[in-house]
Amino acid sequence: MALAEDQRLANPLLEGLQLTRRPEPCAMVIFGASGDLTKRKLFPALYSLAYRQLLPEKFGIVGVARTEETDDDFRERMKAAVQEFGRDDFRDDVWKLLADGMHYVAGTAEDGDDVFVHIDQTLTEFDRDRGTDGNRVYYLAVPPPAFETIVKGIGKHRSKQGWTRLIVEKPFGHDLQSAQELNTLLHKHFDESEIFRIDHYLGKETVQNMLALRFANGIFEPIWNRQFIDHIQITVAETIGIEGRADYYEHAGAIRDIFQNHLLQLIALTAMEPPIDFAADSVRNEKVKVLKSIHTPGPKHVVRGQYGRGYIEGQEVPGYREEQGVDPNSMTETFIAAKLFVDNWRWADTPIYIRAGKRLARRETTIAIEFKRAPHPPFEELAAEGLR
Structure with missing residues (x-):
């Protein structure tokens, strides 16, 4: 499967360089x-x-x-x-x-x-x-x-x-x-x-940026801990519904569909210690340490919900229980939010808030790091969100 030389993707940075094997x-x-x-x-x-x-x-x-x-x-x-x-x-x-x-x-x-x-x-x-x-x-x-x-x-x-x-x-x-x-x-x-x-989420730009942000910049790693970070928010929001996949989603729900894989991967990448190198085994070993350290949340720290009938981008959409193939009395969650703690030296008592769901207001995958306020902040009139 070869293309002519002049058909290659235009990129001046590739000039004179050996293309990927x-x-x-x-x-x-x-x-x-x-x-x-x-x-x-x-x-x-x-x-x-x-x-x-x-x-x-x-x-x-x-x-x-x-x-x-x-x-x-x-x-x-x-x-x-x-x-x-x-x-x-x-x-x-x-x-x-x-x-x-x-x-x-x-x-x-x-x-x-x-x-x-x-x-x-x-x-x-x-x-x-x-x-x-x-x-x-x-x-x-x-x-x-x-x-x-x-x-x-x-x-x-x-x-x-x-x-x-x-x-x-x-x-x-x-x-x-x-x-x-x-x-x-x-x-x-x-x-x-x-x-x-x-887990295809590992290929998303947000995930790749997190690795580069943490481990390619010496400025961040010294302050990437409970002493300087107040809390972490991880959001995976979708505007789409179940897209005709009732057979699958009724047995999975948001917890199995996105929390126990995508969200836990994002938590692990955000909270893990620096690996000795970026070989698969080295990264995986550090992720496992984080996952083993996550404190199992109690009922008061978890919220589950379903989307109801409403409008997305001006179009009326059905509620989850009105979707074709869904049990009218279904208790399957399409939204999950939780407050988690990683019980280790770096993150003790630092909450990690996660939320994910379908039929939300906008599509978004974000990892927000909220740093602690300075002892005497000179910019009190500015919203905290503006200083993230």
């Missing part, structure tokens, strides 16, 4: 290719990589879902998704490079070996015609109940040549026991080095 040839299999995640996130991201020439030159995509459609139908549907949700200019030449290597397999893991045999045949054709060398990336963009059958099928039919990567999207299980069972299942068929548990 492209990854090895591989084929990507997306289970759940008709789902919301694939449409909104995965294909716009793949197009963005193609736009920047960061995909392997020898690359192919197999979409797998229960919907009956042809390869051309799949390409047209994903093209529309990229045009609607992509952040880069849509260019036919870039899309053609991606679309030429796209194929679709209709079926589910419940169909037994047939669907995996079909996938394997397509991947073998990729190896022969596109030079993907037996390297595979499997992306599980499906609900957790489908994981077990898919993982067993991949394990049974995995290529004996090349490398394999398995990407698992959240939610990772429904509770502690199911998460542990899923982990055991994955390790029966894959080595830990082959497993990637994805």
